[in-house]
Amino acid sequence: MKRHTFNLFLTLTAFWLLNSGHYSALMLLLGLASIVFVLIITKRMDVVDQESIPLYLTPNIFGYYLWLIKEIIYANIVVVKHIWRGQKSICPALKKIKISQTTDMGKVIYANSITLTPGTVAIDLIDDEILVHALHFRDIEFLEGSEMDRRICLLERK
Amino acid sequence: MDIVINISSGLCLFVGSFLCLSGGVGMLRFPDFYTRMHAAGVTDTLGSAMILIGLMIISTGFLVFIKLVMILLLGMLIGPTTSHVLAKAALHNGLEPQLGHEDADNKETTSSNP
Numbered sequence: 001m002k003r004h005t006f007n008l009f010l011t012l013t014a015f016w017l018l019n020s021g022h023y024s025a026l027m028l029l030l031g032l033a034s035i036v037f038v039l040i041i042t043k044r045m046d047v048v049d050q051e052s053i054p055l056y057l058t059p060n061i062f063g064y065y066l067w068l069i070k071e072i073i074y075a076n077i078v079v080v081k082h083i084w085r086g087q088k089s090i091c092p093a094l095k096k097i098k099i100s101q102t103t104d105m106g107k108v109i110y111a112n113s114i115t116l117t118p119g120t121v122a123i124d125l126i127d128d129e130i131l132v133h134a135l136h137f138r139d140i141e142f143l144e145g146s147e148m149d150r151r152i153c154l155l156e157r158k
Numbered sequence: 159m160d161i162v163i164n165i166s167s168g169l170c171l172f173v174g175s176f177l178c179l180s181g182g183v184g185m186l187r188f189p190d191f192y193t194r195m196h197a198a199g200v201t202d203t204l205g206s207a208m209i210l211i212g213l214m215i216i217s218t219g220f221l222v223f224i225k226l227v228m229i230l231l232l233g234m235l236i237g238p239t240t241s242h243v244l245a246k247a248a249l250h251n252g253l254e255p256q257l258g259h260e261d262a263d264n265k266e267t268t269s270s271n272p
Contacts, residue, residue: 018221018224018225018228019225019228021221072203072204073204076177076200076203076204079184079196079197079199079200080177080180080200082184083180083181083183083184083187083188083197083200084180084183086187087187087188087189090188090193090258091258092190092192092193092255092256092257092258093257093258094255094257111242112235112238112239112242113238115199115237115238115239115241115242116203116234116237116238117199117203118196118199118200118202118203118204119196119199120196121192121195121196121199121241121242121245122242122245123242123245123246123249124246124249131249133192133245133255134196135193135196136258137258
């Protein structure tokens with residue numbers, strides 16, 4: 001709890017400093033006051049925990065981001081091809097796929113990664129299944145190949 | 159050095175604009191709601207990212223750069239969330255997706271929307 005509050009304080013301070021660009025004493029004090037105010041509010045709302053401040057993902061997340069960016073670029077090229085070729089080239093599909101993540105955070109990262117990749121959208125998340133709509137059924141087959149699934153499981157391992 | 163920065167930034171902006179345009183064309187061309195959402199996804203992700211990267215390259219000063227990075231991250235978080243909510247709302251309110259006929263392939267076909 002203490003540690004998470006401290007992490008939140010550091011993150012907010014960095015966010016404030018990077019956004020403001022004014023470093024006079026008065027401004028810094030006002031910024032500090034607003035940060036403390038936010039901390040008090042989050043404390044009263046009781047929302048500060050590992051889930052709202054997922055800093056434990058930090059060591060592994062950058063590798064995952066790099067891989068995801070590569071996937072996004074590739075998927076974008078595929079979708080743009082479909083767009084310019086027209087309706088004939090697409091073959092929309094709707095399917096439930098199994099996921100192997102156990103934590104809520106893992107499931108959310110997986111579902112959001114699916115949606116972030118153009119061509120596939122995660123529509124619903126029920127227990128350990130995600131309902132996916134895809135522009136082409138081959139995209140779903142790729143997801144079932146579970147490269148992404150495996151990488152997210154690795155991401156969460158501490 | 160200056161010319162390299164200008165050219166690479168211009169290239170990024172050009173690619174970004176092309177992707178955004180493609181997203182718009184896809185919105186008009188694709189048959190139903192769900193497939194149109196995929197087209198919007200192109201504008202959402204790589205289209206905006208390339209434009210922001212192009213702006214990052216020519217940005218003056220660290221603070222401007224960081225703000226562009228923040229906009230990029232925010233967009234990457236908000237984009238999928240909103241499209242997911244949109245798709246879920248559409249499906250729960252009974253909008254059936256048009257599914258393709260996988261004629262050449264041996265998977266089971268489910269065609270809807272009579």
